[in-house]
Amino acid sequence: MEISPEILTIIALVFLVAGTIKGLIGIGLPTIAISLMSLVIDARLAITLTIIPMFASNIWQVYRGGKILETLRKYWIFSTLLIISIFCTALISRSVSSDIILIILGSVVTIYAILSLLxxxxxxxxxxxxxxxxxxxxxxxxxxxxxxxxxxxxIIYLTSRQIPKDEFIRATGMLITVGSTPLLFGYVQNGLLTPELATTASLMTIPVLIGFIVGEFLRKYISTAKFHTIVLSIFAVMGANLVYRGFFS
Structure with a gap:
């Protein structure tokens, strides 16, 4: 699928913003990137373009966070079930509409974020x-x-467990990385991630990592309490956007 230079520029800017948010709070890249890209391209294409930058940025986050084996041992149940369920679901995702899922997901996220802020x-x-x-x-x-x-x-799981900021960053990086791997293979297997799209998606890793470095720098100046408030506030907005997309995409 050919994407015009103008749209590619917009997509690169979207990934720069999403990468900055991810560097700041450890999560949010796919949610932000897919939500914004869906305004200019098909939602399924937006999802496909996000997989490789998401995988690459989380490898970097895991490396930067350290304590990889310790984190994996602590969250091995979550990791194992995440890998299996993502791969099985990704194989059938081509034929399933995501609108209802987005509405349910967005509603849960928004309600949880608001209750947490309160x-x-x-x-x-x-x-x-x-x-x-x-x-x-x-x-x-x-x-x-x-x-x-x-x-x-x-995020609902980690904030409900009251995980400290540094462990939060390590856990999200590791758990999104292990989930990105079967998702990547699943989308290749079902034919959605073509060689052409894989090349474009790989190039989008550059603005993501630039943004990540900027966000990581900003994170040093944020307290744990303010950090959790920022996470929940961003998720309240993203949850509402997911509901909107589910109804009007």
Whole structure:
């Protein structure tokens, strides 16, 4: 599929913005990129173009965060179920409309973010963590396979566990990386990620990483409390946008 130079420029700017947000709060690249690109290109094409930049930026985030094995051991249940459910769902995603999924996903994200900002968010005790990882891992994988967006269930899980800022960044980087891998293979297998689109998507990694470095620099000057407020505020806006897209895309 040929994309005009004007649209490519807009897409590159979108990835620069999305990369900056990701560098700042550790998540949000696919949600922001897909939401904004969908204003100028088909939503399914936007999802496809996001997969490779998402994968590359999370490899970088995992490397920068360190403690890879420790993080993987702590979240292995979430990781395993995420990989399996994303790959299985991605194989059938070509024939499934994402509108209903976007409406449900956006509603959950918006309601949770608002309740959290009002200090009404649920808390998950340590003894219930295995069950929480199981439920949220499956939910994230199913949503991710259809829409390439699985950060919202991940964020709900991590904020409900009251994860500190640095661990939050490490966990999101690792869990989005392990989910990006089966999603990438799934989209190649179902024919959506063609060699031409893969080349374009790979080039978009450049503005993403530039933005990531900028956001990472800004994160140093934000306290943990303000960090969580920024995360939840951004997700409230993104959740509302997902609902809008589900109804009007």
């Amino acid at each position: 200090k009404w968010a649920p808390r998950i005790a340590a003894q219930h963590d295995p069950h929480a990882q199981t439920g949220f891992g499956l939910a994230a994988g199913i949503l991710g396979g259809f829409t390439a967006i699985w950060a919202p269930p991940l």
